[in-house]
Amino acid sequence: GAVVSQHPSWVICKSGTSVKIECRSLDFQATTMFWYRQFPKQSLMLMATSNEGSKATYEQGVEKDKFLINHASLTLSTLTVTSAHPEDSSFYICSARDPRGFDSPLHFGNGTRLTVT
Amino acid sequence: AQSVTQPDIHITVSEGASLELRCNYSYGATPYLFWYVQSPGQGLQLLLKYFSGDTLVQGIKGFEAEFKRSQSSFNLRKPSVHWSDAAEYFCAVGSGNTGKLIFGQGTTLQVKP
Numbered sequence: 001g002a003v004v005s006q007h008p009s010w011v012i013c014k015s016g017t018s019v020k021i022e023c024r025s026l027d028f029q030a031t032t033m034f035w036y037r038q039f040p041k042q043s044l045m046l047m048a049t050s051n052e053g054s055k056a057t058y059e060q061g062v063e064k065d066k067f068l069i070n071h072a073s074l075t076l077s078t079l080t081v082t083s084a085h086p087e088d089s090s091f092y093i094c095s096a097r098d099p100r101g102f103d104s105p106l107h108f109g110n111g112t113r114l115t116v117t
Numbered sequence: 118a119q120s121v122t123q124p125d126i127h128i129t130v131s132e133g134a135s136l137e138l139r140c141n142y143s144y145g146a147t148p149y150l151f152w153y154v155q156s157p158g159q160g161l162q163l164l165l166k167y168f169s170g171d172t173l174v175q176g177i178k179g180f181e182a183e184f185k186r187s188q189s190s191f192n193l194r195k196p197s198v199h200w201s202d203a204a205e206y207f208c209a210v211g212s213g214n215t216g217k218l219i220f221g222q223g224t225t226l227q228v229k230p
Contacts, residue, residue: 006160034216043207043220044161093160097216106216108153108160 003027004096006109013084013116021079021112023050023094029074030096035067038091038111050077084116119144121210123221130198131229138193138224140182140208149211150191151218152182154204161207167191178202203228 005024013019023033031052036044048069049057056069066088068080077096081088093111120143130136142148149168153161165176172184182193191208205225209218 004160032216034218043222044218046217046219049217091158095161095216105163106218108162110160111158113158 003098004094004107004109006094006112008112009110010113011115013114015085015116016083018080018082019084019114021081021092021094021114023077023079023096023109025075025096025098025107028096028098028100030077030098031074033071033077033094033096034106035069035077035079036093036095038093040091044093047079052077081114084114086116089114089116119210119212119219121208121219121221123206123208123224125224126222127225127227129227129229132200133197136193136195136198136202136226138206138208138226140191140193140221141189142191142208142210143189144210146212150182150184151209151211152176152180152191152193153207153209153220155207155223156204164193164206198226198228200228200230202226 003026007022033050035047037047038044046059047062050069050071052071058064071077091111095106095108098105122141124139151166152164155161164180165174167174167184174182180195184191205223207223208221211218
């Protein structure tokens with residue numbers, strides 16, 4: 001079964017509103033989670049690294065004031081898209097490293113489809 | 118600069134035929150290489166990965182991949198494709214095992230009956 005849960009799986013919001021997406025590790029503690037964005041028919045682009053108890057590390061070109069990341073606990077990271085606009089419509093996917101096991105496998109959530117109208 | 122290239126955007130094969138998806142990477146150090154599969158509207162499932170050791174890696178669902186350092190390639194293969202293999206396939210390279218991945222553009226696999 002899924003070890004990383006992402007919620008909601010899809011959301012439609014009006015332009016100017018904010019949307020929060022949750023990423024939970026279900027049976028392990030994840031000190032580090034990652035947020036990716038995927039445009040239709042395109043690859044995944046890393047947006048930021050979410051670190052439990054500290055500030056997220058954003059990739060170049062990602063607006064940190066627009067994409068707020070909070071990693072308040074070892075099992076939950078949230079991505080808030082603030083003042084969303086139609087160009088923010090995309091598929092957002094999180095991943096988390098499972099510290100158990102010799103190679104700390106990376107697990108992906110099932111993604112969140114955001115549509116801004 | 119680190120990069121991953123999947124030269125084939127779309128591939129169509131007949132069910133039962135063999136499959137090879139190409140992946141080339143550019144990386145300064147020894148890469149950690151991955152192949153993921155994504156069904157429509159879904160997250161990613163790991164097929165296989167290469168960190169070190171044997172350059173021929175076996176994965177789930179009958180997939181395998183071979184790391185060729187001289188060619189900077191990590192091609193994915195399957196001897197006999199099933200209709201359920203139709204999906205999007207991504208090759209990725211990682212910096213060590215940090216979890217930060219750079220993905221290729223993806224290859225869409227269509228399987229003809």
